[in-house]
Amino acid sequence: xxxxxxxxxxxxxxxxxxxxxxxxxxxxxxxxxxxxxxxxxxxxxxxxxxxxxxxxxxxxxxxxxxxxxxxxxxxxxxxxxxxxxxxxxxxxxxxxxxxxxxxxxxxxxxxxxxxxxxxxxxxxxxxxxxxxxxxxxxxxxxxxxxxxxxxxxxxxxxxxxxxxxxxxxxxxxxxxxxxxxxxxxxxxxxxxxxxxxxxxxxxxxxxxxxxxxxxxxxxxxxxxxxxxxxxxxxxxxxxxxxxxxxxxxxxxxxxxxxxxxxxxxxxxxxxxxxxxxxxxxxxxxxxxxxxxxxxxxxxxxxxxxxxxxxxxxxxxxxxxxxxxxx
Amino acid sequence: xxxxxxxxxxxxxxxxxxxxxxxxxxxxxxxxxxxxxxxxxxxxxxxxxxxxxxxxxxxxxxxxxxxxxxxxxxxxxxxxxxxxxxxxxxxxxxxxxxxxxxxxxxxxxxxxxxxxxxxxxxxxxxxxxxxxxxxxxxxxxxxxxxxxxxxxxxxxxxxxxxxxxxxxxxxxxxxxxxxxxxxxxxxxxxxxxxxxxxxxxxxxxxxxxxxxxxxxxxxxxxxxxxxxxxxxxxxxxxxxxxx
Numbered sequence: 001x002x003x004x005x006x007x008x009x010x011x012x013x014x015x016x017x018x019x020x021x022x023x024x025x026x027x028x029x030x031x032x033x034x035x036x037x038x039x040x041x042x043x044x045x046x047x048x049x050x051x052x053x054x055x056x057x058x059x060x061x062x063x064x065x066x067x068x069x070x071x072x073x074x075x076x077x078x079x080x081x082x083x084x085x086x087x088x089x090x091x092x093x094x095x096x097x098x099x100x101x102x103x104x105x106x107x108x109x110x111x112x113x114x115x116x117x118x119x120x121x122x123x124x125x126x127x128x129x130x131x132x133x134x135x136x137x138x139x140x141x142x143x144x145x146x147x148x149x150x151x152x153x154x155x156x157x158x159x160x161x162x163x164x165x166x167x168x169x170x171x172x173x174x175x176x177x178x179x180x181x182x183x184x185x186x187x188x189x190x191x192x193x194x195x196x197x198x199x200x201x202x203x204x205x206x207x208x209x210x211x212x213x214x215x216x217x218x219x220x221x222x223x224x225x226x227x228x229x230x231x232x233x234x235x236x237x238x239x240x241x242x243x244x245x246x247x248x249x250x251x252x253x254x255x256x257x258x259x260x261x262x263x264x265x266x267x268x269x270x271x272x273x274x275x276x277x278x279x280x281x282x283x284x285x286x287x288x289x290x291x292x293x294x295x296x297x298x299x300x301x302x303x304x305x306x307x308x309x310x311x312x313x314x315x316x317x318x319x320x321x322x323x324x325x326x
Numbered sequence: 327x328x329x330x331x332x333x334x335x336x337x338x339x340x341x342x343x344x345x346x347x348x349x350x351x352x353x354x355x356x357x358x359x360x361x362x363x364x365x366x367x368x369x370x371x372x373x374x375x376x377x378x379x380x381x382x383x384x385x386x387x388x389x390x391x392x393x394x395x396x397x398x399x400x401x402x403x404x405x406x407x408x409x410x411x412x413x414x415x416x417x418x419x420x421x422x423x424x425x426x427x428x429x430x431x432x433x434x435x436x437x438x439x440x441x442x443x444x445x446x447x448x449x450x451x452x453x454x455x456x457x458x459x460x461x462x463x464x465x466x467x468x469x470x471x472x473x474x475x476x477x478x479x480x481x482x483x484x485x486x487x488x489x490x491x492x493x494x495x496x497x498x499x500x501x502x503x504x505x506x507x508x509x510x511x512x513x514x515x516x517x518x519x520x521x522x523x524x525x526x527x528x529x530x531x532x533x534x535x536x537x538x539x540x541x542x543x544x545x546x547x548x549x550x551x552x553x554x555x556x557x558x559x560x561x562x563x564x565x566x567x568x569x
Contacts, residue, residue: 001440066435066436067433067434067435068432068433068434068435068436068449068453068454068455069432069433069434069454069455070433072413072431072432072433073433075412075413075414075415075431075433076412076413076433076435077412078412078413078414079409079411079412079413079414082408082409082410083409083410083411083412083437084410085410085412085435085437086412086413089412147437150410151406151410151440151441152406152517153406153443153514153517154440221516221517222443222514222516222517224382226513226514226515226516227513227514228380228382228393228395228513228525229511229512229513229525229527230382230384230393230527230528232384232385234384234385234386235382235383235384236382236383237380237381237382237383238381238382238383238392239379239380239381240378240380241346241375241378241379241380241397242371242372242375242378243370243371244365244368244369244370244371244372245370245372246372246373246375246378246448247372247374247439247448247449247451248445248448251436251439251449252445316440316443316445317443317444317514318442318443318444318445319445321380321397321444321445322445
């Protein structure tokens with residue numbers, strides 16, 4: 001497939017936003033359980049929520065560049081019964097609104113407990129709003145990934161690994177941003193978020209590596225014989241029906257030499273996985289406040305490369321019909 | 327239920343592109359609107375087409391065959407492009423099985439083209455909406471046309487009658503009989519899309535001539551030598567026939 005930067009930015013930016021919210025909410029749950037010191041509602045949770053919302057809206061804006069007719073985008077929520085894209089269009093604003101609500105409740109300080117569960121867990125408005133937002137975030141990960149995973153003849157994508165990768169890579173980058181955010185804020189949560197970011201990054205390494213290995217061994221079901229229905233071992237296209245290019249030749253193949261795709265694969269494998277973890281370790285050892293920020297930025301750049309490769313790697317069967325310009 | 331479709335006979339397609347040009351001509355004006363072309367006199371002309379004829383060489387020299395392969399939307403019975411459309415712009419008509427795009431609803435997200443394994447959908451780079459073969463839906467139901475012309479423009483234009491048009495669900499239709507009797511097949515059956523359009527394979531016609539057939543039994547010019555003389559009282563052809 002031809003990687004479109006609008007989609008690359010959409011999926012990576014909302015992944016960061018979703019992951020950052022998950023990190024904030026995890027931090028709140030930990031401090032409820034007295035495993036972490038409580039944080040300031042306004043400067044930490046509310047401000048963190050604003051950053052998460054900013055990333056999600058950034059992704060939303062990027063998505064409009066993918067549309068030929070963005071003025072009609074409102075129509076795209078209508079087919080939620082069948083289309084994962086439509087479901088994403090619905091869940092994305094719900095996620096934004098629910099994280100904004102979570103952030104707003106923290107900002108106005110509605111943190112007085114409503115009731116207490118089993119005498120130990122005080123439930124307040126932010127906990128309920130955050131719980132709803134968490135469900136929306138997880139649904140959004142599934143919707144975004146299923147847009148790609150549901151296309152069965154794009155065999156590179158048609159796997160549960162796609163969903164797990166979107167979830168883990170988005171969460172890892174969000175926790176990485178949470179570590180950078182805590183370092184920048186000077187709160188003592190860099191170690192906590194950094195450790196989770198490293199764990200999620202390693203988990204994502206395992207599943208992304210698994211999908212790379214799976215795709216390397218993939219046998220494509222379609223070939224030129226099934227494409228035109230001629231049973232012969234030796235078929236060569238002589239003309240594809242157009243002398244110049246067409247939508248079909250531009251949209252479905254990246255047209256980059258093999259060295260470029262290999263270079264981008266190596267780049268993302270280095271930038272997404274080992275580099276941020278090493279930087280976090282160095283930050284932990286040196287108590288640096290800038291290294292976690294650097295770790296997040298480098299991992300995000302790596303994720304752009306990762307998403308580029310995700311698209312470039314998928315071989316669309318329609319390319320079988322467009323192999324030669326005479 | 328009706329399922330209109332094309333049946334394309336690869337045995338007689340000569341790759342003249344008449345279907346391509348007549349398709350573009352018919353679908354470029356009127357209600358359908360343009361199928362935009364760009365850079366038409368430049369080195370890399372490009373544009374939107376509903377129908378393209380591709381050419382394949384099958385076999386290795388000297389035993390080769392050229393297969394001309396016209397491809398347009400196959401109007402699948404399980405169209406993968408329809409359920410993925412977020413706006414409902416892509417739809418399959420219940421009454422005749424034609425898969426269509428509502429250009430006024432399409433947002434140009436290209437997701438349906440990703441979901442089509444055949445590459446049958448092309449975005450119009452000017453109008454920024456997805457376009458595809460409509461089976462000339464505006465022709466085939468037009469009561470003002472004579473019955474014989476209620477066919478897609480490509481079918482009307484084909485000089486070798488390589489394209490048949492009709493209802494593949496009607497077992498007595500011309501297309502159903504052609505599929506049954508000539509071994510019609512579908513493209514990429516592995517994905518379960520059940521394309522309505524079928525292709526008829528190339529057929530080899532071989533003649534076996536035996537040695538005794540080389541000498542004509544009836545030999546008025548005596549080219550291969552004298553025939554044995556008839557008995558004197560033998561009836562001639564004139565005497566046994568009635569006229």
